[in-house]
Amino acid sequence: MAMWNSGRIARQACKRAPMLLLGVLGVLWSSAVLPSFWRVMPARELSTRILLDDRFKPGVLSKVVARIERQSAPLLLPHELARAEALVRLRVAEEAVARASSEDADREVALTLEKVRSSLSLNPTDSFLWLMLYSVETMRNGFDPSNVSYLDQSYAMAPREAWVALRRNRLALAIFPNLSEAVQAKATQEFAGMVEGDFIDDAAINLKTVGWLRRDRLLASLEHVDIIQRKSLAKKLVGDGLKVRVPGVEIDERLWR
Numbered sequence: 667m668a669m670w671n672s673g674r675i676a677r678q679a680c681k682r683a684p685m686l687l688l689g690v691l692g693v694l695w696s697s698a699v700l701p702s703f704w705r706v707m708p709a710r711e712l713s714t715r716i717l718l719d720d721r722f723k724p725g726v727l728s729k730v731v732a733r734i735e736r737q738s739a740p741l742l743l744p745h746e747l748a749r750a751e752a753l754v755r756l757r758v759a760e761e762a763v764a765r766a767s768s769e770d771a772d773r774e775v776a777l778t779l780e781k782v783r784s785s786l787s788l789n790p791t792d793s794f795l796w797l798m799l800y801s802v803e804t805m806r807n808g809f810d811p812s813n814v815s816y817l818d819q820s821y822a823m824a825p826r827e828a829w830v831a832l833r834r835n836r837l838a839l840a841i842f843p844n845l846s847e848a849v850q851a852k853a854t855q856e857f858a859g860m861v862e863g864d865f866i867d868d869a870a871i872n873l874k875t876v877g878w879l880r881r882d883r884l885l886a887s888l889e890h891v892d893i894i895q896r897k898s899l900a901k902k903l904v905g906d907g908l909k910v911r912v913p914g915v916e917i918d919e920r921l922w923r
């Protein structure tokens with residue numbers, strides 16, 4: 667739009683001809699390029715909805731996959747379309763696993779791995795896709811120490827991404843002893859960041875499940891988190907019946923009785 671706004675200086679009648687020429691060029695540009703935007707934008711929106719863990723009606727994502735496969739490669743941002751397909755495949759695979767349909771699940775997980783790797787080849791700095799590569803490999807073959815490098819890559823690409831952290835922190839805490847000390851520190855800082863970002867419920871779930879054995883280290887990491895968020899977490903944990911102490915927060919002992 668900025669490019670077209672620069673034409674405002676040409677308001678005099680003697681400049682109408684150049685403006686008409688720009689208008690014609692604009693129409694031609696739109697005809698050639700806008701169709702690719704219409705292909706890319708739904709992919710971008712779909713990626714965002716999946717990242718936000720939105721739920722879809724049964725069969726919707728399978729139809730989306732079929733539509734993506736019928737599309738020719740977009741003129742712009744092909745990595746976004748590849749990423750959307752990888753994310754859709756991931757959700758379809760997760761749903762197949764949840765239905766306990768081993769044949770469908772095996773097929774979808776294999777396709778998901780293919781699409782995730784393909785998308786990473788176009789955008790190797792995508793932190794979320796590195797995380798998904800680790801997740802899908804683990805879903806398919808169980809935990810394998812050789813796959814921890816994918817999780818390491820995710821942290822290396824984006825150590826402080828809130829929307830990635832909501833999935834990654836749980837996976838990292840589940841294999842905490844298998845992480846390098848540097849990545850352990852990032853996972854611990856990530857937990858503190860979740861509390862700082864007011865993702866209290868998510869942080870509490872991580873602490874009392876996969877992070878329980880590391881609770882002292884995780885709680886100690888909250889020392890510099892805003893006191894309002896620390897109090898919120900403490901209140902949540904007490905409400906869940908957990909007797910732990912959040913740094914700097916005094917809890918009435920009677921609440922634990």
